[in-house]
Amino acid sequence: MNKILINIVSAFFPERCPYCGDVVNAGKPACPECEEHFPETIREGHVIGGYRYTAPFSYNGIFAEAVKRFKFNGHKEHAEKLALQIANAANDSFNNTELDYITCVPMHKKQLKERGYNQSELLAKYIAKQLNIPYETLLVKHKENQPQHSLTSSQKRDNVKGVYKAVNTDKIKGNNILVIDDIVTTGHTLGECCRILSKAGGIKIYCAALCAKIIR
Numbered sequence: 001m002n003k004i005l006i007n008i009v010s011a012f013f014p015e016r017c018p019y020c021g022d023v024v025n026a027g028k029p030a031c032p033e034c035e036e037h038f039p040e041t042i043r044e045g046h047v048i049g050g051y052r053y054t055a056p057f058s059y060n061g062i063f064a065e066a067v068k069r070f071k072f073n074g075h076k077e078h079a080e081k082l083a084l085q086i087a088n089a090a091n092d093s094f095n096n097t098e099l100d101y102i103t104c105v106p107m108h109k110k111q112l113k114e115r116g117y118n119q120s121e122l123l124a125k126y127i128a129k130q131l132n133i134p135y136e137t138l139l140v141k142h143k144e145n146q147p148q149h150s151l152t153s154s155q156k157r158d159n160v161k162g163v164y165k166a167v168n169t170d171k172i173k174g175n176n177i178l179v180i181d182d183i184v185t186t187g188h189t190l191g192e193c194c195r196i197l198s199k200a201g202g203i204k205i206y207c208a209a210l211c212a213k214i215i216r
């Protein structure tokens with residue numbers, strides 16, 4: 001697009017800050033006020049099964065608002081800006097590892113129909129672009145289950161058992177894979193995805209999410 005056209009488009013459809021919804025200058029990751037709240041250190045730890053995760057933000061304040069806007073209020077246009085923060089965290093945490101593929105926590109097709117998009121897939125595809133690593137669908141959710149946030153910790157563990165299965169297993173075998181989700185809470189969902197990928201022959205499996213709030 002030429003510059004005049006870009007200016008016309010941005011006048012009608014200005015870019016917005018994913019964390020507060022205000023208009024931001026084109027190409028900026030956030031408005032200056034929200035950017036001031038970005039933490040200096042990233043959140044790191046282990047999901048169930050001992051797989052490492054990284055996340056740029058804690059699940060609170062403007063970051064929880066960003067998830068809400070992006071996931072439940074239909075603002076999928078924020079995917080690219082949010083993905084950039086996850087890509088940076090993954091770069092910091094897993095820099096010394098050759099990643100072969102990026103994939104995401106899948107949604108059941110019924111749930112996908114209701115929401116219209118899988119927020120984790122949108123993030124994963126932009127992260128793949130930003131890190132220059134191919135995106136691949138490596139998991140599907142073939143069974144419906146209860147939403148994880150409505151359950152106790154032990155129920156969450158049972159709730160995710162057997163709901164995912166590996167696909168494109170030739171791309172899993174012998175490879176290092178990064179799995180993307182929007183939030184890591186108990187780590188049961190990501191842990192189960194990692195377990196399935198490991199069982200299908202994945203070597204090193206890592207996780208990255210936008211926000212982390214570990215509750216065990």
Ligand SMILES: [Zn+2]
Nearest residue numbers: 017020031034
């Ligand atoms: Zn903002």
